[in-house]
Amino acid sequence: MSSPPRHRLRRIKKLGSYDRALAYQILDDGLLAHVAFADGKQPFVIPMAYVRDADSLLLHGAVASRLQRALGSGVEACVCVTLLDGLVLARSVFNHSMNYRSVVAFGSAESVHGAAAKRAALERFTEKMLPGRWQDARQPSPKELGATSVVRLPMTDVTAKVRTGPPDDAVPDLELPVWAGELPMRLTMQAPVPDAGTQTGLPDYLARFVSERDD
Amino acid sequence: MSSPPRHRLRRIKKLGSYDRALAYQILDDGLLAHVAFADGKQPFVIPMAYVRDADSLLLHGAVASRLQRALGSGVEACVCVTLLDGLVLARSVFNHSMNYRSVVAFGSAESVHGAAAKRAALERFTEKMLPGRWQDARQPSPKELGATSVVRLPMTDVTAKVRTGPPDDAVPDLELPVWAGELPMRLTMQAPVPDAGTQTGLPDYLARFVSERDD
Numbered sequence: 438m439s440s441p442p443r444h445r446l447r448r449i450k451k452l453g454s455y456d457r458a459l460a461y462q463i464l465d466d467g468l469l470a471h472v473a474f475a476d477g478k479q480p481f482v483i484p485m486a487y488v489r490d491a492d493s494l495l496l497h498g499a500v501a502s503r504l505q506r507a508l509g510s511g512v513e514a515c516v517c518v519t520l521l522d523g524l525v526l527a528r529s530v531f532n533h534s535m536n537y538r539s540v541v542a543f544g545s546a547e548s549v550h551g552a553a554a555k556r557a558a559l560e561r562f563t564e565k566m567l568p569g570r571w572q573d574a575r576q577p578s579p580k581e582l583g584a585t586s587v588v589r590l591p592m593t594d595v596t597a598k599v600r601t602g603p604p605d606d607a608v609p610d611l612e613l614p615v616w617a618g619e620l621p622m623r624l625t626m627q628a629p630v631p632d633a634g635t636q637t638g639l640p641d642y643l644a645r646f647v648s649e650r651d652d
Numbered sequence: 653m654s655s656p657p658r659h660r661l662r663r664i665k666k667l668g669s670y671d672r673a674l675a676y677q678i679l680d681d682g683l684l685a686h687v688a689f690a691d692g693k694q695p696f697v698i699p700m701a702y703v704r705d706a707d708s709l710l711l712h713g714a715v716a717s718r719l720q721r722a723l724g725s726g727v728e729a730c731v732c733v734t735l736l737d738g739l740v741l742a743r744s745v746f747n748h749s750m751n752y753r754s755v756v757a758f759g760s761a762e763s764v765h766g767a768a769a770k771r772a773a774l775e776r777f778t779e780k781m782l783p784g785r786w787q788d789a790r791q792p793s794p795k796e797l798g799a800t801s802v803v804r805l806p807m808t809d810v811t812a813k814v815r816t817g818p819p820d821d822a823v824p825d826l827e828l829p830v831w832a833g834e835l836p837m838r839l840t841m842q843a844p845v846p847d848a849g850t851q852t853g854l855p856d857y858l859a860r861f862v863s864e865r866d867d
Contacts, residue, residue, distance in 0.1 A: 468750070471732055473697035475690030478727075482688035482697050484734040484754050512693075517686055519699040521839065526858075530778050530789045531796040535683070539699050563745050567835075574745045574830055581746040603847040615789055616855055618846040620782075620862065624736065627836035632818040637831045643741075647835065 457492075460597040463538045464489045467518040468566070472496060474512045481507075487516070488558075488565040494542065495549070495558050496588045508588040509548035516542045516590060523621040527604035528613045536619065538599045542592040549587040552579060558587040569642025626650040672707075675755045675812040679704045682733040682755075683781070687711060689727045696722075702731070703773075703780040709757065710764070710773050711803045723803045724763035731757045731805060738836040742819035743828045751834060753814045757807040764802040767794060773802040784857025841865040 470487040473480055486497045494516055496508065508514055518540045525534040549558055556577060563571045577585065604617050626647045629639060685702040688695055701712045709731055711723065723729055733755045740749040764773055771792060778786045792800065819832050841862045844854060 469734055469736055469752075471686035471688075471697055471734070473686075473688035473695040473730070475693060475695040478690060479758075480688040480690040480695050480697075480728060480730045481756075482686055482695075482730045482732045483756065484732060484752065486750065513695060515688070515695045515697045517697045517699060519684060519686070521684055523842075524781055526782065526785065526789075528790055529792070529796075530774055530786065531792050531800070533778060533781060533785075533789070535701065537684075537699065541696075541698065543694075559745055563748060566739055566748060567741065570741065570748075571745065574741075574748070575743055575825055575828055577744070577746050581744075585746070603845075606847075610790055611849060613790055614852050616846065616852045616858060617850050618844055620844050620858075621842035622839050623842060624837050625840045627738075627838060629833055629835050630818075631831065631833040632821075634826060635832050637829050640831050643831065643835075 456597060457595055459599070460540045460542070460595045461489060463520060463540045463597055463599075464494070464518055464542075466538070467520055467540075469518070470494065470496070471517045471519075472508070473515045473517070474507050476507065486562060486566075487518070488561045490558075490561060490589070492592055494544075494590045494592060495561060496546070496590060497558070497562050497586075508546040508590070509586070511545050511547060514544060514546050514590055516540075516544075516592075520624075521622055522601070523619050525600070525604045525619055526617055528606045528610040528615040528617045532604050532606055532610075534600060534604065536600050536602070536621075539597070541596045541598075542590070543594040544590045544592050546588045546590040549589050552582045555582045555585050555587050559585065567643065567646055569640070569646075573640055573642070671812065672810055674814070675757070675810045676704060678735060678753045678755045678812055678814075679709070679733055679757075681753070682735055684733070685709065685711065686732045686734075687723070688730045688732075689722050691722065701777060701781075702733070703776045705773075705776060705804070707807055709759075709805045709807060710776060711761070711805060712773070712777050712801075723761040723805070724801070726760050726762060729759060729761050729805055731755075731759075731807075735839075736837055737816070738834050740815070740819045740834055741832055743821045743825040743830040743832045747819050747821055747825075749815060749819065751815050751817070751836075754812070756811050756813075757805070758809040759805045759807050761803045761805040764804050767797045770797045770800050770802050774800065782858065782861055784855070784861075788855055788857070
């Protein structure tokens with residue numbers, strides 16, 4: 438038997454899952470990852486754009502950033518993506534909680550080299566942000582690809598944690614005259630704001646994207 | 653002159669700020685923090701509820717969690733709070749970005765001991781989640797306070813980073829027939845979902861909270 442994964446869930450096992458399909462769905466739904474690495478005893482955590490590519494995460498940033506350099510050198514990394522789905526209001530203060538979906542992934546990152554691989558990564562980032570955008574926007578030049586740093590993080594361990602549903606009040610509290618329930622939250626799109634000088638109308642893929650995500 | 657803070661911004665200085673007032677505003681607007689610490693070379697990052705208390709962050713979780721134990725033992729920690737404000741669609745793929753507000757804070761955490769201090773922390777957590785809730789919900793019992801773990805992280809270094817506004821296309825791209833602009837995003841409240849068995853109507857503080865945050 439192999440050794441247990443280092444992120445083995447120590448608590449609230451009912452919420453955790455090693456199911457990669459669930460973790461990957463959460464990763465595909467998110468836009469921002471929080472990426473941690475350590476320099477000696479000092480941990481760092483920073484928000485980054487990411488996209489999943491099979492069993493890896495691609496992380497994107499400016500070439501010169503310390504994080505990109507550290508990640509590209511193969512340091513151990515931990516990536517967390519959290520989607521906040523709502524507040525959970527129990528009758529007791531103690532049982533207040535949040536509904537969320539989160540993934541924690543571990544791995545050792547490596548720099549992505551070569552114009553073709555970087556171009557493919559940028560296409561993934563762009564299409565994740567807004568499907569249809571890659572074909573419409575001006576695609577990257579060789580110089581821009583040279584200035585682009587992409588890191589690939591093969592996910593060796595992945596854990597998903599999900600909390601959904603109503604509060605878990607204990608029996609005596611259920612009689613209390615306190616409103617209890619869920620306050621669902623969603624990251625929603627607002628109306629697009631055209632840049633000054635934009636002569637072009639809203640493209641169909643963008644209008645569709647917004648209408649699918651607004652309320 | 654004191655030594656430079658360890659999180660000194662290496663890049664995109666225009667976006668960074670050491671202004672604590674700005675950082676504190678962002679912290680007060682957020683609900684979830686990503687907290688990192690290192691165990692040897694292995695970094696960990698995990699989502700946690702938090703609330704700011706003057707120059708400290710209070711972090712809240714289950715007593716038995718590894719993170720709470722590690723944090724309470726005074727390990728160096730790094731906390732990041734990121735609020736995603738929108739997608740930035742440039743005419744060039746290369747200049748696509750996101751609008752966001754983020755804070756990275758460093759410090760060494762300590763456990764909060766004693767029922768009174770834990771109770772005060774829980775009041776802060778509850779009132780941050782939903783102002784008015786503390787007085788309405790059933791307040792914690794001594795046993796519940798005993799099962800509550802709160803960690804205080806005095807923020808020794810704090811950095812805020814903010815990106816706002818339209819894309820930064822270079823001059824030749826400005827003529828391209830590509831829609832460019834911002835897609836603002838917001839974490840919005842949906843209609844409250846009462847728990848089964850809730851007899852009580854929606855309290856005023858809750859209705860007000862939702863109407864201020866929905867669209």
